[in-house]
Amino acid sequence: MPSKTILALALSGICVAGCATRPSDSETERTVAEMIKTSFRTRGQATVARLSQDDAQALCSKHAGELPKGVSDGIEKAQQATIRYPSSGKLMGDWREGERIAQSGVGKQFTDAPNRPAGGSCYNCHQLSKQELSFGTIGPSLYQFGKQRGASEAIQKYTYGKIYNAEAFSACSNMPRFGHNGVLTEEQITHLVALLLDPDSPVNR
Amino acid sequence: MGIQRVLAGVLAATLPCFSPAQQDTLKEIERYRQLLQESNPAELYEARGAEHWTRKRGPKSSSLERCDLGLGPGVVKGAYARLPRYFADTDRVQDLESRLVTCMVALQGFAPEEARRNPFSGTGAPMITTDPFSGVGQRSVMTDLVAWIASESRGMTIAPPMSHPKERLAYQAGERLFYFRAGPYDFGCITCHGEEGKRIRLQNLPKMTNAKDAQRAFGTWPAYRVSEGELRSMQWRMWECIRQMRFPELEFASDASIALIVFLANRAEGGTFDAPAIKR
Numbered sequence: 001m002p003s004k005t006i007l008a009l010a011l012s013g014i015c016v017a018g019c020a021t022r023p024s025d026s027e028t029e030r031t032v033a034e035m036i037k038t039s040f041r042t043r044g045q046a047t048v049a050r051l052s053q054d055d056a057q058a059l060c061s062k063h064a065g066e067l068p069k070g071v072s073d074g075i076e077k078a079q080q081a082t083i084r085y086p087s088s089g090k091l092m093g094d095w096r097e098g099e100r101i102a103q104s105g106v107g108k109q110f111t112d113a114p115n116r117p118a119g120g121s122c123y124n125c126h127q128l129s130k131q132e133l134s135f136g137t138i139g140p141s142l143y144q145f146g147k148q149r150g151a152s153e154a155i156q157k158y159t160y161g162k163i164y165n166a167e168a169f170s171a172c173s174n175m176p177r178f179g180h181n182g183v184l185t186e187e188q189i190t191h192l193v194a195l196l197l198d199p200d201s202p203v204n205r
Numbered sequence: 206m207g208i209q210r211v212l213a214g215v216l217a218a219t220l221p222c223f224s225p226a227q228q229d230t231l232k233e234i235e236r237y238r239q240l241l242q243e244s245n246p247a248e249l250y251e252a253r254g255a256e257h258w259t260r261k262r263g264p265k266s267s268s269l270e271r272c273d274l275g276l277g278p279g280v281v282k283g284a285y286a287r288l289p290r291y292f293a294d295t296d297r298v299q300d301l302e303s304r305l306v307t308c309m310v311a312l313q314g315f316a317p318e319e320a321r322r323n324p325f326s327g328t329g330a331p332m333i334t335t336d337p338f339s340g341v342g343q344r345s346v347m348t349d350l351v352a353w354i355a356s357e358s359r360g361m362t363i364a365p366p367m368s369h370p371k372e373r374l375a376y377q378a379g380e381r382l383f384y385f386r387a388g389p390y391d392f393g394c395i396t397c398h399g400e401e402g403k404r405i406r407l408q409n410l411p412k413m414t415n416a417k418d419a420q421r422a423f424g425t426w427p428a429y430r431v432s433e434g435e436l437r438s439m440q441w442r443m444w445e446c447i448r449q450m451r452f453p454e455l456e457f458a459s460d461a462s463i464a465l466i467v468f469l470a471n472r473a474e475g476g477t478f479d480a481p482a483i484k485r
Contacts, residue, residue, distance in 0.1 A: 023370065028377040031464075032385070035378060039461030040447075043454040050388040050453055057386045064384035064395055108389045108451045124405050133230050136405045138397065167391075176390040183389055 046110035060172035072171035079168040083161045084179070086186045091156040091193050098195025099202065101188050102128055108183060118183050120163075120192055125174070128195065129202035138174055146197035147204040159193045234407065238485065247352055247429040247481035250326075250436040254353025257346050263313030272308035274301065274354065285358035286478055289467045291369035298375040300466045302440045303458035305350055323347065324457040325441050348427075351438045355427050358478045363424060365470040372467065375460075379468025382461055383413070392450040394465070408485075413472055420476025423469050428482040436481060439466055 023031075042048050053061065056075050063071055085091070100119075107118020123132055127141035149155045162169055164179030178184040184192075195201050258269050258281070274284035275292070289300040295307055302324065309320035326345040366372060386393035397405065398413040411418035427438045437445075443462045447455040455462055 021373070023374040023377050027374065028381060031374055031378045032381045035382065035459070035461040035464060036385075039456050039459035040453040041456060046388075046448075046451060046453045048453045050451065053385075053387050057391060060391075061381075061384050061386050061393065064393075064399075109448055110454060111448065134406045136403070136408075138400070138403045138405065138410075172386075174396045176392070181389045181391070 044110040045108065045112070045114040056167055056171070063172070067172055075171035076168055079165050079171075079177070079180070082177075082180045083164050083168055084186070085157070085160065086190060091153075091160045091190055092151070092197060093187060093190035093192075093194045095191070095194040095198040095201035095203075097188075098191035098193070099129070101184070101191055102195055103132075117185070117188065120178065120184060120188070121176075122192070130205075131202055142196060143203060145203055146199065146201065149197075151197040151199070156193060156197060159196055160189055163189050163192055230407070234485075241431060241483045241485075245429055245481070245483040247356075247427070247436050247483065250349050250352035250429070251356045251481065252353075253344070254349035254351070254356075257350050258353065262346075263309065263315045265312065265314035267313050269305075269308050269312060269350075271312055272305070274304055281354055281357045283358055283361055285355045286361040287364055287366060289372075289375070289463055289470060290366045291371045296371075297460075298369075298371050298463055298467060300439065300458075300463050301351060301354060302347060302438060303463055305347060306458055321457055325438070325444075326435050348436055348438060348441075351427050352436050352481050355478070355480050359480065361478050363420065363470060363473045363476045363478060365467065365474065367471060375464045375467040376471055378461075379464035379466070382465055383468055388451040390451045392452075394446065394450075396450075413469060416472065416475065419469060419472035423473035424476045424478050425480050425482035425484070427480055428484045430484055432485055 036051050040048055040051060056079060059071055059075060060067075102120050102122035104119020105121040105124055106112050106116065107121075112118075122128060122142075123135045125136040125138040127135040127137075127143050128145075130143060145159075146155075158169075163184070165177045166173040166175035167177055176183060179186065179189055196203055198204065261268050271278045273279075273292075273294075274281065275287055275290045276282075276284050285301055288304070289298055291298050292304065292307075297303075299307065306317065306320040309315045310317050313320075323343065323345050324347045326343060326348040367376065383394045383398075386395070394413065397403070397410050401412045401415060401418070403410045403412075411422035413419050413422065423439075426442055427436055429436045440457060440462055443465055444455045444457065
């Protein structure tokens with residue numbers, strides 16, 4: 001560290017006008033935009049259009065270090081407005097289907113068959129049932145999720161909404177916006193709601 | 206070896222957090238990892254790579270022996286530990302693989318697209334049977350060269366230079382790319398590598414902004430991947446993460462791939478190279 005500081009000082013001493021020790025933000029931004037344009041290519045379903053960020057993605061990238069309260073409130077409000085509940089009004093599907101969807105990590109990669117339904121990749125990041133020992137820890141444990149909360153209409157609505165668009169509740173969440181981004185169908189989400197809330201689901205036993 | 210012992214210690218320390226059944230699973234995985242260290246097929250790739258370096262290839266029927274990897278023409282010892290870096294002849298910041306492309310073009314007379322073809326051995330991506338740039342079990346000269354050149358920096362300190370303005374620009378750009386979220390899953394590198402002690406399923410994830418994690422992760426690539434039966438390079442690691450992030454395909458040896466590697470190499474500065482390693 002000290003040798004680096006000395007080096008930086010020495011360099012700044014040598015440098016004349018126009019030779020900054022650190023590139024300007026605008027120069028970095030231009031460089032990144034150029035790299036995004038030239039370093040990727042469409043392959044299968046993964047088109048380069050995927051690199052065009054929406055407002056939430058752009059804001060979360062920009063404020064990755066620290067998210068100001070005003071920005072996170074704005075994101076959550078805008079994302080809240082995107083949630084679409086099933087027209088049938090039925091939010092709880094079949095937990096057995098939900099378990100299959102939670103186990104599956106396929107979908108949307110350029111190596112995945114585009115017409116095959118995507119999985120929810122839930123176990124990649126969350127503990128869900130007691131039986132599945134291979135679970136990730138990026139998200140919180142959801143074991144006993146329904147047992148602790150019940151399955152009232154309000155809880156069903158919250159759970160559906162959270163899976164549909166996690167950023168409506170937590171701006172810049174690590175969790176994909178499964179419904180909003182068209183990864184999972186409304187029906188698939190209702191199966192996941194059942195997995196989390198049905199008293200017979202392994203999550204709650 | 207030291208790293209392995211530290212890893213085992215970390216695992217042992219975290220074991221009490223898990224259920225007895227899970228402790229058994231983790232102990233078995235750790236035992237498996239230790240067994241793996243005892244013989245590493247990467248040596249076969251290294252041996253082939255050393256031969257490719259001196260073999261006459263390409264339209265000019267010439268070897269790579271005069272290739273300048275940053276420490277002067279033909280100097281391989283320690284070169285990988287000081288990459289990526291700025292090269293005046295190309296006026297670009299280059300990592301090992303993009304530099305090898307430059308040398309294959311300049312010294313051996315290959316067309317650039319020819320030099321970039323077949324960058325990864327085997328199928329490239331795991332569990333894919335058809336891939337446009339390589340076939341099952343197919344050897345990659347690039348991968349072999351990377352294995353050998355990296356092995357010539359084993360035990361050395363990771364020390365990428367950061368004095369040229371273009372190196373600093375590549376670092377800043379790489380940092381932005383690390384935080385760049387996009388695609389149908391809203392993923393960025395930061396999603397999996399932004400917090401300490403996290404896992405995907407049972408796979409531990411390094412926090413790349415943390416020096417210790419970055420040093421251990423960066424210092425063990427390239428690596429022989431047992432699950433794929435292939436040796437994998439740092440370019441492949443970037444390409445594969447980007448695939449799993451649901452992004453379009455990252456071009457081999459592209460500026461974005463190099464910028465990301467510059468960022469990671471600098472986060473890992475001061476660590477020790479222990480590569481080619483062997484991984485799950």
